[in-house]
Amino acid sequence: MELGVGIGWRPEIAAEVESLSGIDWVEAVAENLCADHLPDSLVRLRERGVTVVPHGVALGLGGADRPDPGRLAGLAARAELLGAPLVTEHIAFVRAGGPLTASPRLEAGHLLPVPRTWDALDVLCENVRIAQDSLPVPLALENIAALITWPDEELTEGQFLAELVERTGVRLLIDVANLHTNHVNLGQDPAKALDELPVEAIAYVHVAGGVERNGVWHDTHAHPVTAPVLEVLAELRSRVDPPGVLLERDDAFPPAAELAGELDAIRATLRRAAPPAGPRPSTRGTAHDGGRDGDDAGNGSVDGERAPATVVPAGTRDRTAVAQTALLSALVAGTPAPEGFDHRRLRVQSRALAAKRADVVAKVAPELPEILGDGYRAAFLAYAGSRPMSGGYRRDALDFAEHVLIAGGPADPGARRRLTYWWQDRSGARPPRRTTRLVRAARTALVGR
Numbered sequence: 001m002e003l004g005v006g007i008g009w010r011p012e013i014a015a016e017v018e019s020l021s022g023i024d025w026v027e028a029v030a031e032n033l034c035a036d037h038l039p040d041s042l043v044r045l046r047e048r049g050v051t052v053v054p055h056g057v058a059l060g061l062g063g064a065d066r067p068d069p070g071r072l073a074g075l076a077a078r079a080e081l082l083g084a085p086l087v088t089e090h091i092a093f094v095r096a097g098g099p100l101t102a103s104p105r106l107e108a109g110h111l112l113p114v115p116r117t118w119d120a121l122d123v124l125c126e127n128v129r130i131a132q133d134s135l136p137v138p139l140a141l142e143n144i145a146a147l148i149t150w151p152d153e154e155l156t157e158g159q160f161l162a163e164l165v166e167r168t169g170v171r172l173l174i175d176v177a178n179l180h181t182n183h184v185n186l187g188q189d190p191a192k193a194l195d196e197l198p199v200e201a202i203a204y205v206h207v208a209g210g211v212e213r214n215g216v217w218h219d220t221h222a223h224p225v226t227a228p229v230l231e232v233l234a235e236l237r238s239r240v241d242p243p244g245v246l247l248e249r250d251d252a253f254p255p256a257a258e259l260a261g262e263l264d265a266i267r268a269t270l271r272r273a274a275p276p277a278g279p280r281p282s283t284r285g286t287a288h289d290g291g292r293d294g295d296d297a298g299n300g301s302v303d304g305e306r307a308p309a310t311v312v313p314a315g316t317r318d319r320t321a322v323a324q325t326a327l328l329s330a331l332v333a334g335t336p337a338p339e340g341f342d343h344r345r346l347r348v349q350s351r352a353l354a355a356k357r358a359d360v361v362a363k364v365a366p367e368l369p370e371i372l373g374d375g376y377r378a379a380f381l382a383y384a385g386s387r388p389m390s391g392g393y394r395r396d397a398l399d400f401a402e403h404v405l406i407a408g409g410p411a412d413p414g415a416r417r418r419l420t421y422w423w424q425d426r427s428g429a430r431p432p433r434r435t436t437r438l439v440r441a442a443r444t445a446l447v448g449r
Contacts, residue, residue, distance in 0.1 A: 001085050003051060003204055003244025005267060007259065010249070014041035016256035020263070025051035027246055030087070031058050035077040046083070053204075054078045056089040061127045061141070062114035063093035064100055064321035072134040079137050086138045086203060088173045089131070091124065091164070096328040100321035106328045107389040109357050109396075115150035115323070116160040122312045123320050125167045132170065140171035140203035145181035145210075145219035147349045151340025157188060158196025165201045172197065174242075175206035176232040177219055183232075184217035185345075190232045194239055204244030207233055207266055216348055222251035225262050233266065234273035245270065251359075332388040354384040357396060365397035371418050372410055379404060398427050 004024025009017050017026060018041060026045060033039070033054065042052055056075050059067055079087045092111035097103040114120045132139050141164070143157065155163065161172060174197070179190040207230075209223035225247070236242065247262055329335040331350045337343050358380040362369045369376040383403050389396050401423045410416050 001203075001243055003053075003246075005263060005270075006051075006244060006246045007263065008055075008246060008248045008250070009042065009045070009052070010253070011039065011041075013249070013253045013256075013259070014039065016253075016259060017041070018044060019256050020260055022263070023050060025053065025244065025246070027053045027055045027088075027248075028082075030054035030056040030075055030078045033078050033081075035074055035081065038081060042082075051085065052082045053084050054082055054087050056087065057111070058094060059089050059131065060092065060094040061089055061131060062091050062120065062124050063095060063127075064123060064317050064324055065095075065098065067127050067130050067134075069134070072131060076135050079135065084137055086140055086171070087135055088140045088142060088203070090142045090144050091161075092144045093324050093328075096321065096325040098321075100318055101325045103325060104388075105390055106325065106332060107391065108328055108332065108353060109360065109389050109393065110353050111144045112324075112328070112331075113144060113146040113148065113150065116153040116155040116157065117150075118154055119316050119320055121155070121160065121163060121167075122316050125164060126312050128164070128168045128170050132168065138171060138203075140173045142173035142175055142206065143178050145175070145178040145185075145217075147185055147216065147352065148341065148345045149186050156193065156196060157182070158193040161193075161197040165198045170201075171203040172201045173204055173206060174202050174236065175208070176236055177206065177208040177210060177225070177229045177248075180226075180229045180232050181210060181217045181219045184212065184215075191235055194236055199236070199240040202236075202240060202242050204246060205233065205236065205242045206246055206248050208248040218352070220251070221248050224254075224258070225265065230265060230269045233269050237270050237273035238275055241274070329388075332384075334385065354381050357384050357389060357393070360393045361397045361400060364393045365401075367422050368397060368401065368419075371415050371422065372404070373415075375410070379409070398423065402427070 006023055006025035006027060007017055007020065009026040009028045011032070017023065026042075028042065033042075038046075046052060054075065056071075059071055059075070061067060075087055075089075078084075090111050091114060093108070093114055094111060095105060095107050097106045114124060128139070128141070143161065164170060165172065176190070179188075179193055182188045183190050207225055208219065208221045209225045209229070210217055210219045210221070211223045212218070233245070245266055247259070247266060249259065323338070326335070326338045327341070330337045330341075330346060331353055337346050358377055361380065362376065368380075372379060380400055383400050387399065387403060391399075401419055404410065405416070405420060405423065410419060
């Protein structure tokens, strides 16, 4: 399946994406799409023959729990609505706690790395099989960027991905910006990872921008693509001709001309790095080098055949759940850091998670920064330090507003009334009727004068 060169479709740049020439395909965040109808922009793109791939961010296939059937059904529905040739997700966990640990459910609001251990691999492989059986099209999984690494890992990133492909037949979405991020933050060599992973399993490639602050690379998707990231793309192209390459941009959107320039740079990199006689044979090793003695990973194939399902050994999910819950609790609830982690890096990750929550809540509930003004961000970060996210971002926005009101804020009486009405409008069991909304809107306008 050849995709070509594409760009991430986002509502904020829908018009710009439609205006770009030479776009073969786009990728849309699955959770931002309704399951029963498409935005007009995507309808027009599909009518022009542009392929649309749904990209999930909330399954948490690397988590200790089995995938949620409702989330899988939603991803499947979006794939069918789009007529997509495949769907993609991440090798990550995004929530922890719950029944396996008899503790409150915690949401990260972000993609967190799974430990590259045999236990984590067993859980991931079973979760991937469950997802594959629930989806109408093939699944590809993306490597993620990380600020932290787990202690006592047993596999390199390339070995971990190779073993995952061999066991499940899943395809890979390789993000070269994430390989660069892990090189800066964790000292992991992108070339070694590319040598070890099964490049023939690559479905497509992500390219994105970021920024370095105080020696830490932040994979922001809000900055231009840098030369080192394009160098990793060139390394990958010297090994294989990827079926598709996609530019990601999620914030601080530039004009269409700048996006077109980045796409041209990607195309130029692919041309320059192409080997003169075609892709060289894969030089990767296998995950069995240094692996478990006598362990047979099966006969999984990237052509769609998978090894027979195996049962996750008893206790593996429980151990994974305890470890992931301890880490996430340290990141979002201020509990002691688990043994073996870099405490400084955990603090950086914790601040990054809180900052992302503040940014996303400001997007899904723009009235909050409008009502609270310059005090919004400081108030939200103080709230996030003591209140872990237990649901989605819209729930988080409501909980934050309630927290501010209970604490007696905002100090300005007019802002307090506006925040109260905003919270009342959205916290009921069902949305208010149209008449009620009109009355409250008029009341809000009056008190805001």
